[in-house]
Amino acid sequence: MHILLQKQFRLPTIALVLSQLCLFPPTSRAQNPTIDSLWAAVNQTENLVEKVDLFNYLAEEYKDIDLNEAVELCQRSLKVANKIDYPIGICYAYNILGTLYDDLGVGDSAYYYFDKALELAIEEEDQYALSVVKNNFGLHYLIGGNYTLALKYFQESLERIEEPLYFVDLKITYNNIGVIHEEQGNAEKAIEYYQKAGDFATANGDPLFGLLCYGYIAQMREDYDKAIDCYQQALVIYRKEEDPLHTGETLYYLGECFLGKKDYDLARQYLNESMEIYDGLERVSDVVEIYRTMAEVYEAEDRNDMALSLYHQALALSEQSEQITLLVPVYKALARQYARQKQFEKAYQYQLKYQELNDEIYDNDTKERIAQLENNYELAVNKAERERLEAEQAEKEAKVRQSNFLAIASTILSIMVAIIAFGFYRAGRQKKLLNKQLESKVRERTSEIEYVNQQLLESNQELERFTYIASHDLKEPLRNITSFINLIERKLEDRKDPELEEYMSYVTKNTRQMYNLIEDVLNFSRIAALDMREIDWVDLNLLMIDVQATLNGVIREKNAELIIEPLPQIRAHQTHVSMVFKNLIENGLKYNESDKPIVRVSYTEEKKWYCFSVSDNGIGIDPKYHDQIFEMFKRMTTRDKYEGTGIGLAICKKIVSKYGGVFKVESREGQGSTFSFTWPK
Secondary structure, rough: OOOOOOOOOOOOOOOEEEEEOOOOOOOOOOOOHHHHHHHHHHHHHHHHHHHHHHHHHHHHHOOOOOOEEEEEEEEHHHHHHHHHOOOOHHHHHHHHHHHHHHHHHHHHHHHHHHHHHHHHHHOOOOOHHHHHHHHHHHHHHHOOOOOOHHHHHHHOOOOOOOOOOOOOHHHHHHHHHHHHHHHOHHHHHHHHHHHHHHHHHHOOOHHHHHHHHHHHHHOOOOOHHHHHHHHHHHHHHHOOOOOOOHHHHHHHHHHHHHHOOOOOHHHHHHHHHHHHHHHHHHHHHHHHHHHHHHHHHHHHOHHHHHHHHHHHHHHEEEEEEEEOOOOOOHHHHHHHHHHOOOOHHHHHHHHHHHHHHHHHHOOOHHHHHHHHHHHHHHHHHHOOOHHHHHHHHHHHHHHHHHHHHHHHHHHHHHHHHHHHHHEEEEEEEHHHHHHHHHHHHHHHHHHHHHHHHHHHHHHHHHHHHHHHHHHHHHHHHHHHHHHHHHHHHOOOOOOOHHHHHHOOOOOHHHHHHHHHHHHHHHHHHHHHHHHHHHEEEEEHHHHHHHHHOOOOHHHHHOOOOEEEEOOOOEOOOHHHHHHHHHHHHHHHHHOOOOOEEEEEEEEEEEEOEEEEEEEEOOOOOOOHHHHHHHOOOHHHOOOOOOOOOHHHHHHHHHHHOOOOOEEEEEOOOOOOOEEEEEEOO
């Protein structure tokens, strides 16, 4: 169990005075002074913006007490915020919902709400909201085992906000980056970031969190006496504050420390207390960790039957959750426990599951990309510091020159201003009359344009909502079909029936094909919805690292070679350009029957354009089909021979056209293909 932290929004629109008011919440809700006062404020205010902020604030308070109540509060906040068109309130509610669904173990819903919150934060240009959502998005990827994206989002969230109404709590991001390094087995790097988190917390008025960080560092170094001292100090305060979440967390760490000291009775005592708290909080991942650690206590006492039972309880809960990282230590522990009981076949099965999942999450490519991201981030920080110092020096020199210039210019300027002011006075009288006439016409046209824009916005929102719901509802039965097919195959493992296996394979293949088709249609529909104002500089060399990592399995399977020449930086939406290159490279590998498939990515420059090319030595395309291949669902080959949806090239062409570029193909059957497209500089 790690201290995984989520950033919270500070609400700038209200100042909450937590005093005794005449109205109180329903008795079914948790009772504490903060929540009581917030409910009273909700019932008292008639300002709908304040009501939205209060609902969001209440959801944050309930998050550590009752997850389902917190979800309901967010839905109430969204209902009011949508009614009054309050985008930043909607953004806050989406962010909180994302954290709640992560705590409930529903990863798909968490991703959806974080994605919506990020879109709104970008649209509103709210840098603080961006920092918060990116941290929590990083935490979502960390829970799911995608450490590369987690680190990327954590680093981006470290940007400072200078507005006086906002703050960025760096201890949160430092702590979460430390968790990534600990999961990757880099203990010293993890300790470095935990130390930063503790120091920042202590220096900025949160010594309690500093105690947890310093205790955890001591625990990692097996200095259990120091760790226990830190945790005991924290526990006294958390109990006094009636904070169930952090009380349960601290009790768990104390249980781990006493396990390390081989004081098994005390370890069990603290773990049982922690379990009683977390059972009521519905936090699946934390309950799994407690079961697993309790099993380790019994295992250390050679009470293997009790240990095995607890490991299986941890396994059952882990499999219910979408957090695959929970399964890795449980599989490993079950393999070890079955080996101790000399049930070697079961031990082998769980060891195999552990190895496969561990390799998937902690592969070398992931570690290399994390190291590269960290190195790039440190270089960027150093560069920014140099540029800041150079800018300060240049500013000082400019001020000296400016003071001399102003003394001379001010006299001349005073004379010129007097002359110009008189001219403006005369022109202004005539301009006022013309402006009144022009303003009347502008108001009329503006009203018409705003009405049309509102209609278009509502249409786009309805289309986007329909697309998401439709795709989600279509995916759900496909997942169920796949799950039941897997169950049937396991039931029939001992009864070999080649004909039935062929039917099962056919169903599985077609289900996967349908799932991919839904995903591609969803991607196609999202292209138009993405806001072109969100474009930024994209380093294609870094982007191609992620694209290549995504396709590594196909490259190894086909013994292929992917040659990527040095590429420029372009202005684009990263999602757009990633989809173009991924689809083209994937096609070059898929439609290729060479012994050694080769795909090459290169570019040339023109005056105002880059011209990118993706060439391959694949099966090629007859020239008579060159126009048809860019149509949706158009395939030149049968699905029996090559899997695919027939949408990939249509997506590529639509994206390139959206940026004003031109897409073309040069190919002959049996002679490979070269897909080229232009992109503005």
